[in-house]
Amino acid sequence: MEYRTLGRTGIQVSAIALGCEGFINKSAQEVKADFDFAIDRGINFVDIYSSNPDLRAHIGQALEGRRDRFVIQGHLCTVWENDQYLRTRDPKKTIESFDALLKALRTDHVDVGMIHYVDAEKDFHTVFDHEIIEIAQRLKAEGKIRHIGMSSHNPIVASMAVKTGLIDVLLFSINPCYDLLPPNEDVDVLFDQQSYAGALHNVDPAREQLYALCEREGVAIDVMKVFGGGDLLDQENSPFGCAFTPVQAIDYALTRPAVAAVMLGCKTQDEIEAAVAWCRATPEERDYTAVMTHLDRFSWRGHCMYCGHCAPCTSKIDIAAVNKFYNLTVAQGEIPETVREHYKALEHHASECVACGACETRCPFGVKIIESMQRAAQRFGY
Numbered sequence: 001m002e003y004r005t006l007g008r009t010g011i012q013v014s015a016i017a018l019g020c021e022g023f024i025n026k027s028a029q030e031v032k033a034d035f036d037f038a039i040d041r042g043i044n045f046v047d048i049y050s051s052n053p054d055l056r057a058h059i060g061q062a063l064e065g066r067r068d069r070f071v072i073q074g075h076l077c078t079v080w081e082n083d084q085y086l087r088t089r090d091p092k093k094t095i096e097s098f099d100a101l102l103k104a105l106r107t108d109h110v111d112v113g114m115i116h117y118v119d120a121e122k123d124f125h126t127v128f129d130h131e132i133i134e135i136a137q138r139l140k141a142e143g144k145i146r147h148i149g150m151s152s153h154n155p156i157v158a159s160m161a162v163k164t165g166l167i168d169v170l171l172f173s174i175n176p177c178y179d180l181l182p183p184n185e186d187v188d189v190l191f192d193q194q195s196y197a198g199a200l201h202n203v204d205p206a207r208e209q210l211y212a213l214c215e216r217e218g219v220a221i222d223v224m225k226v227f228g229g230g231d232l233l234d235q236e237n238s239p240f241g242c243a244f245t246p247v248q249a250i251d252y253a254l255t256r257p258a259v260a261a262v263m264l265g266c267k268t269q270d271e272i273e274a275a276v277a278w279c280r281a282t283p284e285e286r287d288y289t290a291v292m293t294h295l296d297r298f299s300w301r302g303h304c305m306y307c308g309h310c311a312p313c314t315s316k317i318d319i320a321a322v323n324k325f326y327n328l329t330v331a332q333g334e335i336p337e338t339v340r341e342h343y344k345a346l347e348h349h350a351s352e353c354v355a356c357g358a359c360e361t362r363c364p365f366g367v368k369i370i371e372s373m374q375r376a377a378q379r380f381g382y
Contacts, residue, residue: 119153175227
């Protein structure tokens with residue numbers, strides 16, 4: 001395993017680290033077995049964004065007796081309501097959820113207290129001009145948080161946070177596709193295939209500037225969305241028209257300035273092993289440039305580009321949004337909590353499709369929309 005310094009915190013972390021998604025819906029015994037497997041391979045770093053109480057408790061049990069050898073990045077501003085995780089900016093709920101996190105993890109502190117999911121400038125000011133940042137600073141003063149961090153998908157907002165001098169760690173989405181796109185407050189833009197339809201070349205300046213800023217200020221970046229929700233590993237879904245290997249995608253992220261680790265939501269021990277393979281991979285195996293040369297070789301026939309030409313829908317369904325959320329579930333092999341929340345928020349759902357076919361006559365890419373609505377309704381349950 002390669003270990004890197006987590007910026008100005010001085011903490012040594014494994015370059016390959018664990019996101020918590022892969023442990024959701026597993027038993028305590030299964031989670032412990034996965035942690036044993038990861039630790040045996042040198043992994044010592046985990047990010048816990050989810051407020052799922054069972055998940056938190058299972059990770060706490062898995063780390064019992066070896067907490068001091070593991071670096072925990074726990075999130076502030078996530079709560080568990082109606083059997084699902086939600087983001088909050090409510091001070092009382094934030095404190096209660098964080099206290100519950102410490103209790104479940106059987107620890108008196110987390111190494112990084114990550115302010116959760118700040119993408120919009122308005123939300124940035126809600127966090128940094130009011131009580132949330134004060135709560136984080138108070139918890140740090142009490143020793144319950146050793147270092148303050150923030151997660152974001154927007155390089156402009158992330159840069160604003162770094163410039164405050166108040167955060168030491170940034171959890172940021174990095175992969176070759178996202179790096180091409182300009183800043184946006186809507187994270188869904190990153191998942192939208194239409195965003196890659198035009199000619200895009202080189203890293204967007206705002207992202208490049210963020211990485212340089214973090215490098216300069218000693219703010220460590222740990223990376224989420226390394227595989228782009230799975231799209232980069234799938235030839236059909238990759239905007240490059242060619243699939244990356246896990247090692248290539250990991251190497252791309254780990255070669256960005258200021259990056260200390262990649263947080264991978266591995267669901268199986270085979271996936272953990274495939275990620276750790278980066279450590280022993282040859283330069284040829286790590287080389288991602290050959291894949292990126294396929295940037296302009298697109299073929300979208302039968303693939304939803306989320307362009308909206310199918311509208312208006314007789315049943316007022318946002319067809320592009322439904323397809324987008326469905327495709328995210330296919331890429332990840334399950335329905336992530338965030339995707340379930342976004343789909344639920346739609347005014348109309350796939351089950352409302354009356355199969356009139358009007359949308360299909362307007363689709364420029366020949367997508368079989370009626371079938372896609374049926375698949376989405378079956379996947380989401382409505």
